[in-house]
Amino acid sequence: MTTELRVLRPADWDLWVDKVELAFGGVAVAPEERALWRRLTHRERSLCAWDGDELVGTSGAFSFRMTVPGGSLVPTAGVTMVSVQPTHRRQGVLRSMMRRQLEDIRGWGEPLAGLTASEPAIYGRFGYGIATHNIHMRIETHRVQLSMPSGAEGAYATDGVRLRLSKPEAARAACEAVYARRVATRPGMLARQPGWEESPLLDPEGGRDGASPLQCVLAEAGGETVGYARYAVRPAGEPAGPKGTVVLRDLEALTPAAYAALWRFLFDIGLTSWVEARGRPVDDPLLHLVSDVRRCRVSVSDRLHLRLVDVGGALAARTYLAPVDVVFEVEDAFCPWNAGRWRLTGDAKGASCERTRDAADLALSVRELGSAYLGGTSLASLGRAGRVREAREGALAEASVAFGSAVAPWMPHGF
Structure with missing residues (x-):
């Protein structure tokens, strides 16, 4: 791959949107919609993948705050405008943009990243799990x-x-x-x-x-x-x-x-x-x-695909329906700073999540944590699918109840 990633320049905004439209079928959005996206775009949080003087990939990230179980508003990156031109597919362009973007989101101090997927099969390999329907x-x-x-x-x-x-x-x-x-x-x-x-x-x-x-x-x-x-x-x-x-x-x-x-x-x-x-x-x-x-x-x-960019920070930001004390062995090859063992302790009043050397109770990937994080997908269901492995008997049932939500998670706000 010979592409170079750069932050979006003001002079390239129209070309950047043109490339997004082309990747999604070539139908231009209405002028009033394009004008709104211009006003809302965080240029400094948007990326361009250049192959020489040709723009071949795009991605952006809005800055949101999302409600999590317990009612707190947690900083969340709203991933958007992701595209790769058909001439450059399967050449690592998307992977390089996703990796750079997640590193940036971590640097911005946002423990969560979310997106709505035009093709749901794409984003699981980057650690996103389906969190709402x-x-x-x-x-x-x-x-x-x-x-x-x-x-x-x-x-x-x-x-x-x-x-x-x-x-x-x-x-x-x-x-x-x-x-x-x-x-x-x-x-x-x-x-x-x-x-x-x-x-x-x-x-x-x-x-x-x-x-x-x-x-x-x-x-x-x-x-x-x-x-x-x-x-x-x-x-x-x-x-x-x-x-x-x-x-x-x-x-x-x-x-x-x-x-x-x-x-x-x-x-x-x-x-x-x-x-x-x-x-x-x-x-x-x-x-x-x-x-x-x-x-x-x-x-x-499916609606919101969610990723924990900072496992410790994200799990500590929400509350839990029942008292929980569990050690997760987290797999996250794409964001290695998340990989390893984390002890989560919490209840309806608050939580903490810290690194530990204690033996793991449950093993899973960051994708499963994203799916279960808002309470819409049960850890027990993921366990029955073989996506969560139980090392301590009873740990899966305990964690599954604690991660639940009294109301189903929902994201009516589009981006």
Whole structure:
């Protein structure tokens, strides 16, 4: 390999994005989306792989803070814009960028790195494990009813919730305030950094696939905004009548009542028979409110691929559902500073993770730690797959319970 890695220069930004677009099929993003990425890109955290005077590889890393079990926000690198030109595949370009990037992330003091993968098979060899999943639903609203708890009183009573339509831009501040309050409630959520509040409002006409411009409905109670849904409507019809689709972009609510009221609104939009909801958490309460889950056509996909860049720092940053005292033998050939034995002790109040010479209780790679870190994948499940090896009887069950999460991890924030 003759490529040289350099930090992205301001003069090369357009070429850098052109190369990303080419690697992903050659379709240019809308001008407004490209302008936003220009404002958000951390140039000093972005890399170019040059073969002479030809740019052949790209990668970048945003600076985020992610909620981990226990509610703490942990510095996390959001890996993005990774591409290699087809002329230079299988020549070590990606491996060299990934190694340099992880060394940089460690130097920046960020114990975690995450990405969303266009091809999930690629990143496991660099230590990334699948830490969160999404569900996608296509709901037959003309055949599915929302079934509220008997009496629909208390938290589920929707009579006190007022719904109000708003222009998405006019409602941005209110929606962001709701989102900010939701971040600490679920592992995997990212705190919105300055400028990122523009991303959910991107609505280029070429990306609507026949749907309307973006719309917004606010849920209000007690004089404050307690929820919102951003959506579009894709009209359709047949001889028997209209059969449009409500395309849900995002929905957040602070109370069960606001949550239920928003979904009821989406189900009842005129001239529609479907709601498409992509990228929802795997434990979405809607699954327990619908009358017929089969007609919700639920499917599952991977979402956040997570890597522990600093094993000790990452494991000490979260809390644990049950007391845990376990020694991990960690394999990490790609980031050798993580390899070796680590003793984790912790509970619901806090944790520490230090180097040790004590005998290992469990052996695994850093990839499995990434998968289990947010509580969405159990260590016991990985053990049954042969990915975690137990040296002390009972250690796997103890650690698996401790690593769990009361709510499924979820990452609705794209990058």
